[in-house]
Amino acid sequence: MSQHELQLCGQILEEHFGCLVEKVATTLIARGRSTLPALVQATKLSVKITREKATEGTRAVVYYQASIREILLRERFPLFIHTAASLFGAPAGLIVQKTLENGTLSPSKIGPTDDMSIGQLSEGMAQLLDGAFLVPLQATDHVTLNDKLIREEREAVANAGMGAPLTSTELTKLRKSLAQQRSEFNQSVDVGSKRKVVLDFEDEENKKKQRGEQYTIEKDEKFYRINTERFNLHLRNSQIAHYVKNYVNETGASLIQAMLNYGFPRMASCKEKLSPSVRRDMLGTLLRGQDFNIHGRVSNPAIEYMDLLMSAHSQIITNIDGSQYAVNLRNAVRALQVDMIESIIQEKFGLVSRRIWRLLHMRSKQDEKQVGKQAMVNNKVARECLYAMFKAGFVFLQDVPKTVDHSASRTYFLWYTSVERTCSILLSCAYNTSHRLKLRRKKEMADRTHLIEKTKRTDVLSGEAGLSEHDIEKLEELKQVQKQLQFSEWRIDEMVMLLRDFQ
Amino acid sequence: MGPPTLSQTEQTLLVTLRKFPKGTNHQALLDHLQTWTETDIVEGLNSLSSKHFVDFLESSTQGVIFRARDAEEATKWDLLDRNAACPHRALTLNRESRRTGSMNEQERIVYQFIKASSNKGTWVKDIKVKSGLHGQVVAQAIKSLEKKSLIKAVKSVKTPTKKVYMLAEIEPSAELTGGAWYTDQELDVEFIDQLSNQLFKYIGAKSIPPDPQFIYPSSHPFPTCADLHRWISKSGITTVELSRADVQSLLDRLVFDSKIEQIPIGGTTGNDDDDEDLDEWNMDEDSEDVWAYRASRRNFTDGSAWTDVPCGRCPVFSFCKEGGPVSPSGCVYFKKWLEY
Numbered sequence A: 001m002s003q004h005e006l007q008l009c010g011q012i013l014e015e016h017f018g019c020l021v022e023k024v025a026t027t028l029i030a031r032g033r034s035t036l037p038a039l040v041q042a043t044k045l046s047v048k049i050t051r052e053k054a055t056e057g058t059r060a061v062v063y064y065q066a067s068i069r070e071i072l073l074r075e076r077f078p079l080f081i082h083t084a085a086s087l088f089g090a091p092a093g094l095i096v097q098k099t100l101e102n103g104t105l106s107p108s109k110i111g112p113t114d115d116m117s118i119g120q121l122s123e124g125m126a127q128l129l130d131g132a133f134l135v136p137l138q139a140t141d142h143v144t145l146n147d148k149l150i151r152e153e154r155e156a157v158a159n160a161g162m163g164a165p166l167t168s169t170e171l172t173k174l175r176k177s178l179a180q181q182r183s184e185f186n187q188s189v190d191v192g193s194k195r196k197v198v199l200d201f202e203d204e205e206n207k208k209k210q211r212g213e214q215y216t217i218e219k220d221e222k223f224y225r226i227n228t229e230r231f232n233l234h235l236r237n238s239q240i241a242h243y244v245k246n247y248v249n250e251t252g253a254s255l256i257q258a259m260l261n262y263g264f265p266r267m268a269s270c271k272e273k274l275s276p277s278v279r280r281d282m283l284g285t286l287l288r289g290q291d292f293n294i295h296g297r298v299s300n301p302a303i304e305y306m307d308l309l310m311s312a313h314s315q316i317i318t319n320i321d322g323s324q325y326a327v328n329l330r331n332a333v334r335a336l337q338v339d340m341i342e343s344i345i346q347e348k349f350g351l352v353s354r355r356i357w358r359l360l361h362m363r364s365k366q367d368e369k370q371v372g373k374q375a376m377v378n379n380k381v382a383r384e385c386l387y388a389m390f391k392a393g394f395v396f397l398q399d400v401p402k403t404v405d406h407s408a409s410r411t412y413f414l415w416y417t418s419v420e421r422t423c424s425i426l427l428s429c430a431y432n433t434s435h436r437l438k439l440r441r442k443k444e445m446a447d448r449t450h451l452i453e454k455t456k457r458t459d460v461l462s463g464e465a466g467l468s469e470h471d472i473e474k475l476e477e478l479k480q481v482q483k484q485l486q487f488s489e490w491r492i493d494e495m496v497m498l499l500r501d502f503q
Numbered sequence B: 001m002g003p004p005t006l007s008q009t010e011q012t013l014l015v016t017l018r019k020f021p022k023g024t025n026h027q028a029l030l031d032h033l034q035t036w037t038e039t040d041i042v043e044g045l046n047s048l049s050s051k052h053f054v055d056f057l058e059s060s061t062q063g064v065i066f067r068a069r070d071a072e073e074a075t076k077w078d079l080l081d082r083n084a085a086c087p088h089r090a091l092t093l094n095r096e097s098r099r100t101g102s103m104n105e106q107e108r109i110v111y112q113f114i115k116a117s118s119n120k121g122t123w124v125k126d127i128k129v130k131s132g133l134h135g136q137v138v139a140q141a142i143k144s145l146e147k148k149s150l151i152k153a154v155k156s157v158k159t160p161t162k163k164v165y166m167l168a169e170i171e172p173s174a175e176l177t178g179g180a181w182y183t184d185q186e187l188d189v190e191f192i193d194q195l196s197n198q199l200f201k202y203i204g205a206k207s208i209p210p211d212p213q214f215i216y217p218s219s220h221p222f223p224t225c226a227d228l229h230r231w232i233s234k235s236g237i238t239t240v241e242l243s244r245a246d247v248q249s250l251l252d253r254l255v256f257d258s259k260i261e262q263i264p265i266g267g268t269t270g271n272d273d274d275d276e277d278l279d280e281w282n283m284d285e286d287s288e289d290v291w292a293y294r295a296s297r298r299n300f301t302d303g304s305a306w307t308d309v310p311c312g313r314c315p316v317f318s319f320c321k322e323g324g325p326v327s328p329s330g331c332v333y334f335k336k337w338l339e340y
């Protein structure tokens, strides 16, 4: 975990819970799992406060151990709420918001609001459940990941050693195989609801209606939690479609979106390599009634789009046995990342650098002269670009010594790119930037404390004393600044999402 | 002006020598002129050499070999000699010979090597090694030959700091000048940019339908390198002659710029491993094209989330720290960005 992540966590907690929670939690992150007395000593707060604060963020801080991932994810709450609202309407948005606020939610506890009836809320809830955006809480959900891992390891050790203690090599081996098992398990297990075979659309519609009427939040006493992975999946899918829109056209984007929507009920994790496949003859029906926008006559227009995407360098469509098509999710996410890297390079270092980066990306390791020749620029220019990108973590150097003494004058230096490495560097830059944006936002607020206080005065609120024109202007300005900073924070979080959560 | 007169023996030797256009060693001459003694041959060669009718060369297999010059060149040398001796006659001599000054023995040797290198040129160091002359002598000879405008120094694009020498009237080879993309040993980036733009526009017109929201089916004849080479040669957009490999480099550059995409001809291979082999194939001048090209619709003009905030472009990103000399709260870039 980097310094930037820690700082960012602290800030998010401060924003969401205030400075005491922040203090306790950052101490927890820095120290790892701690007992209460140890925490009290480290934070120099009273026992009572510490205990209260440590349990306050119900989801964020559990059993006196802070989960960085969960804290960082809080940054995405607005996006989740927005996604739910735009998918299923405002009631769904409200439900998600409440769930996020409380960590868990029992639908029977949501009362009707002024503009939302029980019926609307029930429908929203039903849709969220259907899409597995909300899932029932299970007893094991309260066990943190670390606890699970520790227990698993303890059991495995007990089984393997037959009572005798293990040597350290045996232990390492055991841990490795456990890690292997876990990753396999994650990839093979299906979460979320399975789509049923639909035989009669109308019948299904009717059934749904009935269910909608039957299901009401008032009767549902179960507790639910947010399934963040489903949100990530949904957001990833729409980004892939957006990518296709940039590279091909609207029609291509709709087709890919339709393919992904079709497979969505069966997607469980962003780690899956391929989307559920679509039969060749089914493809055309995905965009029923729409024009395919192909110049000239072709027998199967949807296949043209598949061919186009398969012939492109990014390879985001995979053909299975000639009869099925699937979106290659891993390649698609990689293409999104490469696209982002290219944009950043173009903005930071200019066109020639982007050309050089792509050249290295497509042709692997090259020395400086080869780079200059293929990019068709002077070697001097090439060198400058390479070093600038090297400093910022976009290209890397590999040395190939000609002699055993590794003397620099008898060594080839080859340049290469690594999307993974650059992504992890960019991720830490994104955390860092997010942190700074937050600091700046805080400062902008601090600069105008007296103004903000004034707006909260009782006489101003009741309308007895007005704000001067200057004040109103300043307030408007503050609003703009806040908006701009907040908006940038969200965009940076989207960057984090692509770098961290989509793969 | 007639050629310098030769004695009977000299003429006989010269005729024999001319039987070997590539030169021969003295053993072969002995075999041919069976009545001659070794001293006769040596003396004859020396006097021919002083009259510029014969070159002494060094061969790796045969030792020193002798080669006859053609008559014209011998005359030129002779004129140079006389010219030096009697300057007032210079007016009547042809242009080549009007260059003042004579060539001494060392200069002549150096001139030989430079001439032999033809349009590739040769380095001082090579002349030194091959001639066995002292470095200073070679340098002097080169200097005086340059003064007489008999040779010229040319810089190679590959080794811009080293000079190579060739005869004044020779055009340097493409290897030295860098080929089509170089003007005065400098990479002509402007020319390349212009040409790529033209090429890009043409590929765009050939690969994107008039309504850009439409796509061409895969059966559409997307242009290949050969097509584009033909088009460039015919269109007259440049007077510089471009080879197919030149056009291929332009295309590669456009691919790296993500302005165009390379697509396999005849459907999708979809196999990454083949790519490299195909690339090499394509470099071969006579081979069939395996790639076609289509214009990419993605343009990178919309910025990125990170570089749209000041930190994404900040030159002091790594030093910036709250409480330090550069900090987010005191940041001037932010101030400007938020504009108030």
Ligand code: SF4
Binding pocket: A436, B310, B311, B312, B314, B315, B316, B317, B318, B320, B321, B326, B327, B328, B329, B331, B332, B333, B334
């Ligand atoms: S806060 Fe300002 S100084 Fe610091 S990295 Fe961002 S732009 Fe640069």
